[in-house]
């Protein structure tokens with residue numbers, strides 16, 4: 001079932017790649033320069049790294065029937081804290097640790113609102129979504145803060161053959177997959193998402209589980225925020241991670257995890273994030289006019305979602321079957 | 336309905352089944368768990384579309400692709416799993432989609448008044464403005480029936496409407512069914528209670544493994560014959576579980592002692608002790624507080640007075656997790672809302688409680704999981720016998736078996752079973768009663784709750800009787816009999832009246 005749901009995102013990704021090759025024949029070319037891999041596809045991976053990372057955290061939140069709208073704001077906060085600290089003469093390592101600690105606190109706050117106070121996730125995280133960016137603005141005093149730390153720059157712009165950013169994201173994805181699937185955590189998360197009441201009565205520690213996934217989502221958002229700001233060696237409280245929560249949620253949904261909670265697929269999420277990122281790149285390479293980019297993006301996403309829906313699958317199946325069943329029905333009516 | 340087949344990926348749930356339902360009759364659809372009864376009903380009402388076959392309604396061929404169409408055509412249905420909006424009020428649930436209107440909006444007062452009338456018709460006196468979720472599953476079932484009765488239907492379909500009702504409500508329902516039958520309504524009725532079927536049904540159709548076995552008149556088929564038609568074999572274990580209280584005199588230490596435990600509005604403070612190796616039955620009419628009592632012991636609801644002593648440790652129950660840690664297990668009567676994790680596999684559902692007790696970091700070893708799952712699939716005859724099957728695709732009775740197994744494998748010291756045989760067929764019911772008896776013999780304490788008095792009396796060493804949310808009697812030894820329990824129900828003030836609230 002999960003596999004068939006991933007069919008259309010795969011088709012979409014392939015179609016986008018073909019489209020790109022048609023427009024730019026050199027699109028798939030890769031070259032190694034100074035031990036770094038370069039090419040358009042590598043760029044897609046590097047630019048998509050923050051989205052992948054945030055989408056991984058979002059997947060677990062969505063699996064518990066929640067949603068986290070605050071990830072973009074948390075990303076902006078992380079970048080602002082790190083850059084402000086470095087600009088004030090602090091070391092990059094301390095800056096990173098400081099930023100991530102604050103993100104954990106923000107995740108604890110979200111998790112507290114949802115799991116202890118029982119506030120609807122969409123409302124609970126909306127608080128931080130709006131207030132968080134305001135906080136980041138206060139911190140940076142509304143300025144774009146640029147830093148000159150080569151160590152800090154490595155996170156988002158560095159290379160270990162592949163961009164370091166994508167290596168971090170993939171490592172987290174694999175680690176989470178192993179952690180949740182090799183232990184019982186994944187199953188318990190899904191159980192809480194499908195039927196919280198039944199899980200509670202079965203003795204599942206639902207509150208802790210829900211709390212933890214929000215902390216994890218915030219941590220992922222924090223690292224993603226560091227990647228974004230490090231890539232440009234600057235913190236832009238206004239624009240860093242803007243709308244990234246939407247991309248992440250879309251990636252999760254395209255990847256086959258239902259917003260109603262329950263079964264999740266991290267592989268699907270990765271695929272979904274790649275579709276979104278390739279789409280964003282394609283919009284530029286094929287020269288879609290800037291004022292219609294969002295509409296174009298929306299159309300592709302709607303198409304994928306429509307094709308994925310169970311209803312469409314049913315219709316397609318009936319289409320395929322119909323010639324046979326019409327020829328058979330008269331006999332049945334007679335017998 | 337002719338030649339109906341319904342297929343799901345990998346399963347043929349119905350093959351080539353004919354079924355006819357005549358006006359003015361009550362037609363019982365019989366079969367063991369997973370035979371295809373609910374599937375046939377859903378094919379009729381357009382929930383599933385049959386792969387082959389035709390349906391005629393009053394001589395006209397019909398194809399419903401959505402339940403709404405069937406309803407519009409005069410088929411009113413109560414499905415096996417209560418599918419109402421539990422967060423809406425009782426009145427809103429009954430009148431949903433056909434509310435009286437006034438000035439372009441919904442007329443709340445008229446809605447409640449009309450709903451109250453429909454509730455009165457089935458003899459239920461509850462506040463129509465109360466939220467549905469605040470009522471026990473039996474009341475929710477009655478509300479679903481009231482909703483089905485609200486439309487003037489020519490066909491009324493009732494899939495296990497009586498599975499959690501007491502004798503009194505069943506009588507009330509039958510009275511209404513008889514009236515409707517006399518008016519010419521065609522009624523399809525599913526129940527695992529043979530007594531009920533023989534009392535009300537004019538004709539019976541038996542399904543087995545998705546195939547039609549035959550159509551019979553109750554007069555020409557004895558119970559034994561009916562059971563073997565359903566199971567395809569003779570039933571051996573049915574009489575094995577005997578009253579056995581005399582056999583043992585549990586003098587063991589009490590596993591649990593409740594003193595003055597109570598919760599305002601749910602149950603008056605009560606005293607109760609349960610000893611190792613003992614089955615204590617809990618009897619009471621609808622709304623007497625059976626489930627409420629059980630939930631207090633487990634900590635699913637907070638007690639506001641009294642103490643609970645478990646294995647010598649006293650305190651107020653703190654919640655399901657700590658109860659489980661103390662060796663108490665609670666199998667809820669509301670399997671859809673409080674038991675089934677629909678999207679997960681049978682295996683995950685079965686090991687859920689065991690896994691939760693071990694904590695997330697220590698997964699139940701694959702081999703252990705496979706062994707216990709296989710053991711209980713066999714022991715309780717869970718079908719399909721596939722640990723990877725998705726829970727929501729199982730028939731109601733089979734889901735119930737999985738939930739029972741979920742708790743049995745945790746080997747609790749005290750097992751609280753709230754309606755454990757709800758929706759379970761005759762064969763499996765005897766099997767489950769036997770399992771309960773065996774566990775007690777091994778030293779487990781069991782609190783057994785059931786609306787079916789015969790069953791409570793059969794399995795229990797001791798019966799606690801509740802009335803109007805108060806413990807009124809405790810019967811032991813030879814006093815444990817259906818007649819005696821009934822007389823306590825009725826006893827001092829037989830006219831105390833009101834049913835659930």
Ligand SMILES: Nc1ncnc2c1ncn2[C@@H]1O[C@H](COP(=O)(O)OP(=O)(O)OP(=O)(O)O)[C@@H](O)[C@H]1O
Nearest residue numbers: 343348368369370371372373374728729730731732
């Ligand atoms: N959505 C589904 N997908 C796959 N199999 C299904 C689905 N729904 C039902 N089945 C299968 O069809 C068979 C018949 O199920 P059905 O619910 O009709 O049984 P039933 O006779 O109503 O049993 P019960 O007495 O337990 O309610 C079962 O084997 C069940 O597992």
Ligand SMILES: [Mg+2]
Nearest residue numbers: 373415730731
């Ligand atoms: Mg059924």
